[in-house]
Amino acid sequence: xxxxxxxxxxxxxxxxxxxxxxxxxxxxxxxxxxxxxxxxxxxxxxxxxxxxxxxxxxxxxxxxxxxxxxxxxxxxxxxxxxxxxxxxxxxxxxxxxxxxxxxxxxxxxxxxxxxxxxxxxxxxxxxxxxxxxxxxxxxxxxxxxx
Numbered sequence: 800x801x802x803x804x805x806x807x808x809x810x811x812x813x814x815x816x817x818x819x820x821x822x823x824x825x826x827x828x829x830x831x832x833x834x835x836x837x838x839x840x841x842x843x844x845x846x847x848x849x850x851x852x853x854x855x856x857x858x859x860x861x862x863x864x865x866x867x868x869x870x871x872x873x874x875x876x877x878x879x880x881x882x883x884x885x886x887x888x889x890x891x892x893x894x895x896x897x898x899x900x901x902x903x904x905x906x907x908x909x910x911x912x913x914x915x916x917x918x919x920x921x922x923x924x925x926x927x928x929x930x931x932x933x934x935x936x937x938x939x940x941x942x943x944x945x
Contacts, residue, residue, distance in 0.1 A: 809862040809905040811934040812836075812849045815892065817901065819845060822891040828884060838921065843872045843881060845888050850931065852913075860937045862905070865913055868892070872926040878918055885916045885928040892932055905936035 819825050820834045825845070833844040846869040854863040870885040872878075892910045900906055916930035 805860055805938045806855050806857070806862055808938045809860070809936050810849075811862075811864050811905050811907060811936045812847070812866065814901055814904045814907060814936075815866055815895070815934060816847055818895050818898070819847060819888055819891060822894075824887060825891055828887055838869075838871050838925070842925075843870060843876060843884055845869065845884065846871055847888075853933065861908070861935060862937065863933050863935045866892075866932050866934055868930050868932065870928040871921070874925055876926050878926055878928070881926055881928040882916060882918075885930055889916070889930060889932065892934075895934075900939075904939065906939055908935040908937065910934050 816834065816836065825834065829843065829845070833841065834847065835844070836846065836848055838846055848867050850865045850867045852865040854861070868885060868888050870881040870888070872881045889912070896907050896909050910932050912930070913933040914931035916928050919927055919929045921927050
C-alpha cells in the first residue's frame with residue numbers, strides 16, 4: 800500500500816517539461832528555451848502546467864494528473880501556427896510512455912487526451928491554443944533507481 804509520501808513523489812510535470820524541452824520535433828519547430836511553465840518571451844512558445852483534477856489511488860500507487868498545454872503566440876501571430884504547435888506537443892507527449900524512463904521522477908504509464916484543443920486568447924488578447932492531457936504515473940520505487 801502506498802503512503803501519501805509516495806504519491807507526492809509521483810509528480811509528472813517535471814518529466815513532461817523535460818520531455819517537451821528536449822523532444823527533437825518540438826526543438827526543430829521552436830528552437831531552445833521556448834517550453835516552460837510561464838508565458839514569457841520569446842514567442843511562440845509552449846506553456847505546460849498542472850491543473851486541478853485527477854486521481855490518486857493509495858492502494859495501487861497510481862496517480863493521474865491533468866496537464867494543460869498551451870501554445871502561445873505573438874500579438875499578431877497566426878492561429879493556424881499555434882494550433883499546429885499545440886498538436887505537435889500533444890503528439891510528442893503521446894510518445895513519452897514508450898521512451899526510456901528518466902533517471903529520476905515518476906514512471907509514466909500513459910498520456911491520453913482529456914480535453915481537445917481550442918482557441919482561447921490570454922487576458923491581454925495574446926493568441927493561445929489550449930488542450931489538456933491526463934498523465935498516468937506511479938512513484939519510482941527505490942529498487943528501480945539502483
